[in-house]
Amino acid sequence: MSDRIGVYVCECGPNIADKVDIKRILTEISDLNEPPEKIIIAKKHKLLCSKEGQDFLAGEIIENELTHLVIAACSPRDHDITFMNVCKRTDLNPYLYKLVNIREHCAWIIPDKDEATEKAIQYIRAGISRVTYQSPLTEKELDSIPDVLVIGAGIAGIEASLSLAGEKRKVYLVEKTSSIGGNVTRFEKILPHQGTNLDIIQEKIKTVQENENIKVFTETEVEKAIGFFGNFEITLKNIQDEEQKKEFKVGAIVVATGFNLFNPEKIPRYGYGKIEDIYTSMEIEESNSKTGKILLKSGKPPKSAALIHCVGREEKGYCSRVCCNYMFKIAQYLKEKTPAIKITEFYQDLCLPNKADQEFYVDTKNKGVDFICFKDIAVKQKDKDKFIEYTKMDGKKEKISAEMIILAPAIEPAVGSKDIAELLNISLDETGFFQEAHQKLNPIATSIDGVFIVGSAQNPKNIPDSMMDAQAVGGKILTQLIPGVKLVPEVIISEISDAFCTGCQTCLSVCSYGAIYFDEDRNISVVNEAICRGCGNCVASCPSGAAHAKHFTSLQIYQEVLEAIR
């Protein structure tokens, strides 16, 4: 059968029409006509992306019985999908179409009309050459499972579970420790209005426990998670009794493993663990929360306290974001209990990111708390007295004494993050927190479709930020994993030819997604179609030419290149 190639040039209003000679393009492209093998139909249109333009295209495809379609218009980023959808309205496979960008790559960058026209022709010829080597691809549909696994039952995990669980969606909430609620249950009060945490967190815990669509597993870990977005096979194991396992399937996974505090013993100059009456912020919170008191080891309330921020900040290489605010809170606890107490807060940088923070800082200052910005700091003991020796920003060295010292250690990723990352095939970044798909544009997704990160698992976060993440993940999953709706996985992916594969496994080592597995029986590498994202790295690395990138085959690229430079 002969190729019937339709080439349609879009005027894009004046954008293309004024900058290139469309008439000349159509004449030269029509000259490529080689009947009966290759029939080229070249036409122009005012605006192909308009409804009228799309109808025109669909009509042309049907009327001319086109086997291939080339559109010379804008960037594929603008209208690739538009024109693929036009193909879908007809019998033409959308992968037998090619969009040639003569607007951004010709019309808009080349002032000389002749030159722009020549490049456009060259470029369209390359497109025609490529399109005839393209193959039809079929989008497959896969059943999806609407249920979700949430790892970690802190405030982020709890909120994520609540926003996801519903009549047609079960949530499996897995917690390593023996109770749910996480770090928040250890605080006495929650910023910014200093209400007690119990009202908020206990109510959430109760709602989770009462929700019949949420199954809570405490003292449990995830042992295995294999699969892809819409269909992960999960195995849980009980930490106390490893034989006790539970298997089920979910469509998505939410990682809400939270944080741990940096151990200040690792920096000896703070004296933690060696000198009496030096506490971490969490120890103070717990004491206050359980007994309502903050006392020295002697049982007396302190007459003076030094609060040191930024413990481990330089060592970890990041600001933990939440400490400044809770240190103001601790200062206020102490002031409420002993109004005459002398409090000094030492900080390297103040971090006041939220709208209520500045006011809280000023309020704390107004209550008589001193703030000192330090360059260096160390805690020293002489007989029974403790001193803070510090260098101020101007280089002056000073010291003060304090009965109680409270440290704000850096927020660290939760213990076991590395194991979870390996289990789910996602990455940790250089700070040890889970790596997001994009720091700015996609902060709760990961490199693996269907695996999300929320709360402090991604970055040190306060409660409202964690809640935001948890509610956002609800949105992400609810819109993508709709009960009964099938998933359409990416079709532009790699495939490995059984006959050519020598089993060297080079492709396995370059794949960022673990999308290729080795079939021991057949001694060949195999692509898991549901996981592959189609980058083509394995194809470029394959020494035996067994790997192919669908829609970006070597032959297709060669044809495009050779025609472009002819």
Next chain:
Amino acid sequence: MKEYKPKIVCFLCKWCTSAGADLAGTSRLKYPASILPIRVMCSSRIDPMFVVKAFLNGADGVFIGGCHPGDCHYHEGNYHTRRRFAMLTKVFDTLGLDSKRLKLSWISASEGTKFAKVSNEYTEKIKSYGENPSKWNVFL
């Protein structure tokens, strides 16, 4: 005499450099018609053979554009590109081809200006070298 217009094949990754090239266009920046962009999903798709083949079949220069290290849409693809490029440069020198005519540049989706600048400078450089002497002379 007609001005010598080099032919430069540009392999651009879909996510960063290709988008940067689009931005150069929407910003109405100017760069020579010599630049012929070929879009691939990731710079790591670029088999060194593509470059060799383009070089022997009429290209005066080959330019590979990818996301900045650490920003690859596919996480580590561009690191592989970087290694392959280093290897390719060596192979070029070994074969007696001109490795100065190869270029690798990291250009993000927001760097339209950088794309235009690199395109202009690189075209000037290739122009100063003159026509690629290896084209049509070696068959592979």
